[in-house]
Amino acid sequence: MLKALTLLLLFQLAGEVLARLFGLPVPGPVIGMGLLLLAVSLRGGPGEELRGTAGTLLQHLSLLFVPAGTGVLLHVHRLADEWLPLAVALVLSTAIGIAVTALVLKWLVKSGGEEAR
Amino acid sequence: MNSSVSDIWVYLAATPLLGLTLTLVCYQAAFAIHRRLGMHPAANPVLLAVAMLVVILIVTDTPYPTYFEGAQFVHFLLGPATVALAIPLHAQFGRLRRMAGPLTVALVCGSLAAALSAVAIGALFGASHELLMSLAPKSVTTPIAMGVAEQLGGLPSLTAVLVIATGILGAIGARYIYRLFRIEDHAIRGFAIGLASHGIGTARAFQVSEQAGAFAALAMGLNGLFTAISLPILLPWIESLFAR
Numbered sequence: 617m618l619k620a621l622t623l624l625l626l627f628q629l630a631g632e633v634l635a636r637l638f639g640l641p642v643p644g645p646v647i648g649m650g651l652l653l654l655a656v657s658l659r660g661g662p663g664e665e666l667r668g669t670a671g672t673l674l675q676h677l678s679l680l681f682v683p684a685g686t687g688v689l690l691h692v693h694r695l696a697d698e699w700l701p702l703a704v705a706l707v708l709s710t711a712i713g714i715a716v717t718a719l720v721l722k723w724l725v726k727s728g729g730e731e732a733r
Numbered sequence: 734m735n736s737s738v739s740d741i742w743v744y745l746a747a748t749p750l751l752g753l754t755l756t757l758v759c760y761q762a763a764f765a766i767h768r769r770l771g772m773h774p775a776a777n778p779v780l781l782a783v784a785m786l787v788v789i790l791i792v793t794d795t796p797y798p799t800y801f802e803g804a805q806f807v808h809f810l811l812g813p814a815t816v817a818l819a820i821p822l823h824a825q826f827g828r829l830r831r832m833a834g835p836l837t838v839a840l841v842c843g844s845l846a847a848a849l850s851a852v853a854i855g856a857l858f859g860a861s862h863e864l865l866m867s868l869a870p871k872s873v874t875t876p877i878a879m880g881v882a883e884q885l886g887g888l889p890s891l892t893a894v895l896v897i898a899t900g901i902l903g904a905i906g907a908r909y910i911y912r913l914f915r916i917e918d919h920a921i922r923g924f925a926i927g928l929a930s931h932g933i934g935t936a937r938a939f940q941v942s943e944q945a946g947a948f949a950a951l952a953m954g955l956n957g958l959f960t961a962i963s964l965p966i967l968l969p970w971i972e973s974l975f976a977r
Contacts, residue, residue, distance in 0.1 A: 713847025
């Protein structure tokens, strides 16, 4: 647990350093994810400990968004002023994003011959 | 309230302990409700937990920055959790590589569709410029979205809230879209929800299956990357087309 958590933080740190160093538009943790994927692939798979710790963290991924979500308190006035365009834009664009992605992918996978299981 | 109780309250309100504990307690209560309702996506645990916290903070007259002093420890874990997504990604690597072409095309189409439709619909309903620019990057993970909003001239902290709202909406609504269009493949379902609804959609996808979760994680990472590069170039150009 401790070793795996340290490893995750080290990869995040490496990601942050690379992002700053090269002025990349992507946040450090996303680069860290790419680096860890590379490292795990080169080693032929994650160890038992890393797999367990990652599983524990990801099991409650939702929890980690709660503090930022509660930030809605800071914007009550603006949200009350512009609730209609916001609500319509959020609901429709989310649906459109999901539908377009899924339909394009379904069509390409079917026509490309990658058998869906 | 007698004086000793209010003394304790004054003490607790000044330490991070209360914000942290409240976050964990509310989330677990929210998750218990979510489970009691058969994991129904409409009873989204993030939505329920945020609602409880908002009520508690308003009733106790606690400012958000005071709450966040404690909650930041939970918020911080978003970083290592994002790195940890490499593990399920690795497990699906074979299939990911075989689908690389279709995934890339779907990424570009889906990402632009989500961002541009949000801006277009917002503009149609008379949203302010600041709001539109805060709205554009809402489909991607919080840190990227906040950075992009700042570049575009939006409000980063407002974007954070819109990002969470988008995540919750996607987690709640995706199943109806999949049913409507007969999308059954878990790889496709996961990729679409991760692309449009980042980490909250990914959390939902992991509840459905490991494969859906891995594809959602991939889509979240790729869309973050693509949005960070494409929106700051595209949006000012599109705006100049409409502005007279």
